[in-house]
Every structure is written in structure tokens, then in C-alpha cells.
Amino acid sequence: MSEDDMPPLPDAVALEDGAGGLPMVRVHHSRGEAVISLQGGQVLSWVPSGHEPVLWTSPLARFGEGQAIRGGVPICFPWFGAGREEPEMTPSHGFARIAPFRLVEAREDSGAVVVRLDLGGDDVATAPGRDRWQHDFVLSVTVTVGETLRIEVAVTNRSDRVISYEQALHAYLAVGDVREVTVTGLDGAPYVDKTTRPWSARDQHGDVRIERETDRVYGTRSPVTVRDGAMARRIHVARESSADAVVWNPWESAPDDVGEHWPGFLCVEAANVLHDGVVLAPGESHTMASTYAVERD
Numbered sequence: 642m643s644e645d646d647m648p649p650l651p652d653a654v655a656l657e658d659g660a661g662g663l664p665m666v667r668v669h670h671s672r673g674e675a676v677i678s679l680q681g682g683q684v685l686s687w688v689p690s691g692h693e694p695v696l697w698t699s700p701l702a703r704f705g706e707g708q709a710i711r712g713g714v715p716i717c718f719p720w721f722g723a724g725r726e727e728p729e730m731t732p733s734h735g736f737a738r739i740a741p742f743r744l745v746e747a748r749e750d751s752g753a754v755v756v757r758l759d760l761g762g763d764d765v766a767t768a769p770g771r772d773r774w775q776h777d778f779v780l781s782v783t784v785t786v787g788e789t790l791r792i793e794v795a796v797t798n799r800s801d802r803v804i805s806y807e808q809a810l811h812a813y814l815a816v817g818d819v820r821e822v823t824v825t826g827l828d829g830a831p832y833v834d835k836t837t838r839p840w841s842a843r844d845q846h847g848d849v850r851i852e853r854e855t856d857r858v859y860g861t862r863s864p865v866t867v868r869d870g871a872m873a874r875r876i877h878v879a880r881e882s883s884a885d886a887v888v889w890n891p892w893e894s895a896p897d898d899v900g901e902h903w904p905g906f907l908c909v910e911a912a913n914v915l916h917d918g919v920v921l922a923p924g925e926s927h928t929m930a931s932t933y934a935v936e937r938d
């Protein structure tokens with residue numbers, strides 16, 4: 642984005658060239674630090690004061706224009722994975738996560754820093770996959786960095802017809818060893834297991850342990866906690882207007898930008914996907930949010 646389009650930035654916020662020359666917003670605040678990539682509107686790092694980094698970014702992540710960055714909190718929109726239509730939609734998880742967002746606001750606000758990034762129909766005119774979802778829209782991401790991290794995604798239908806979309810905040814949570822964590826909050830929830838062919842419908846009994854490739858869409862609005870004995874901490878993921886929680890770790894079938902590092906993260910994603918996709922009449926808006934908090938054992 643050009644200098645002329647830049648909003649005024651408080652002292653705690655800087656816009657810099659990051660890895661791969663990608664523009665990144667750096668937040669340095671006494672309560673927490675963060676890095677947010679304008680490409681994808683993606684929080685890449687959040688370190689609340691006195692804690693280890695809460696988000697994981699792959700040591701093998703690729704940073705380049707138009708490339709999905711493996712880590713942090715990618716924004717999936719307007720479809721999730723391969724989407725709900727035939728043939729499969731590409732790019733995986735929609736065009737937003739590789740699109741150039743605009744920095745529209747940065748301010749300090751009661752002990753936190755608030756950064757807003759926008760993406761509109763004009764910003765994705767030539768984006769791959771745009772031909773499969775052509776509606777006009779505005780997607781606003783508001784990131785609040787402090788003792789906790791909150792990411793809010795507001796979508797407005799700017800077209801003259803009803804639109805439908807899937808969405809997720811695809812958070813990669815850093816863990817000591819995914820094989821040793823316990824995930825609570827999902828007991829009793831129905832889920833779609835995406836590792837079977839065809840996918841299967843199941844119910845969760847008790848806490849979740851990661852013992853193999855895990856790719857599940859849980860139909861629940863309850864908060865989820867990742868208990869990580871190795872790092873002696875708990876990461877709490879609360880969600881608003883999110884009907885689904887996706888839990889993903891690829892185990893040994895990890896993509897090549899994860900490789901042998903797969904034990905280092907667990908994705909817990911605030912989502913509205915499959916039959917929980919959002920439907921908006923012309924002019925309507927919908928806001929989904931997720932708040933991350935960390936607590937020592």
C-alpha cells in the first residue's frame with residue numbers, strides 16, 4: 642500500500658517489510674507483541690508479556706507474494722478446504738488467505754492495540770478462484786493485541802443478491818508435543834471426521850487426544866482449551882458466532898512446508914463451515930470472533 646493510504650500509527654505500531662519482503666504490521670506493547678501480515682490479514686505471531694509465543698509458524702513456512710503462509714492465524718474465506726461444490730474449489734481455504742489486505746486503522750485502546758485490515762471485492766479482482774465466487778463484499782479483520790488476542794472477522798454483503806460463504810480462523814497453536822496435549826470442551830459434541838473416505842459423522846466421548854492424523858469439524862459453540870503439560874500451560878480458545886470448531890493435525894502425512902515439525906502445533910479453528918456456512922442478504926453483515934488466552938499451570 643502507498644504512503645498516502647497509510648492511517649496514522651501509534652508508537653506501539655510499525656509497518657515494515659517482513660520475511661519475503663511482505664508488508665507486516667509489528668505491534669510492541671507492554672502487554673503483548675504481535676506480527677500481522679497484510680497478505681492474508683494473517684496474525685503470524687502473538688507473544689503476551691511473560692509468556693512463550695502462543696502461535697506456531699512453521700520453520701519451513703514460505704513467504705512470498707500469493708503464497709499461503711503456514712502458521713499463525715490464516716483467514717479462510719469464502720470457502721473452507723476444497724469448498725462445498727464440485728469440482729473442488731482452489732486455492733484451498735479460499736482466496737482471502739493469499740490476498741493483499743489494506744491497513745485501515747491502528748490505535749491504542751485500554752491496555753491493548755487494535756489494528757484493522759480490510760479486503761474488498763476490488764482487492765481480489767484478479768485473485769485465483771475469484772471466478773468461482775464473484776460476489777462483491779467487504780471483509781474487515783480487527784485484531785486486538787494485549788494480554789489476550791482477539792481476532793474479529795466482519796463480512797458485509799455488498800452485492801445485490803443473497804450470498805453464502807464458509808469461514809475459519811485457522812489458528813496454529815504452539816504446543817510442546819501434540820501427542821501429549823489434552824483438548825477439553827468438546828465432550829459430547831458431534832463431529833465430521835474428514836480423515837475417512839467418505840467423511841464420517843461421529844460423537845466425541847471425553848477429552849480429545851491426538852493419536853493419529855486428526856481432521857475434525859466439531860459442531861459446537863463451546864470454548865475449547867488445549868492443556869499442554871510439556872509447556873506447563875493452557876491455551877483457551879473462545880469463539881463468538883462460530884458454530885464449528887475445527888481440530889487439525891496432519892501427523893506424519895504433513896504437507897512439505899510442515900515436514901517433521903508436525904508435533905509442534907495443533908490447529909483449533911473458529912469456523913462456520915459445511916451446512917453452517919453463513920448466508921447474508923444484500924447489505925447484511927456477520928461478525929465471527931475468536932479470543933485466545935494463555936494460563937500457566
Ligand SMILES: O=P(O)(O)OC[C@H]1O[C@@H](O)[C@H](O)[C@@H](O)[C@@H]1O
Nearest residue numbers: 722733734811835856887889896
Ligand atoms: O494445506 P492447507 O490448505 O493449509 O490445509 C490444511 C488443513 O486445514 C484444515 O483446517 C483442514 O481441516 C484440513 O483438511 C486441511 O488439510
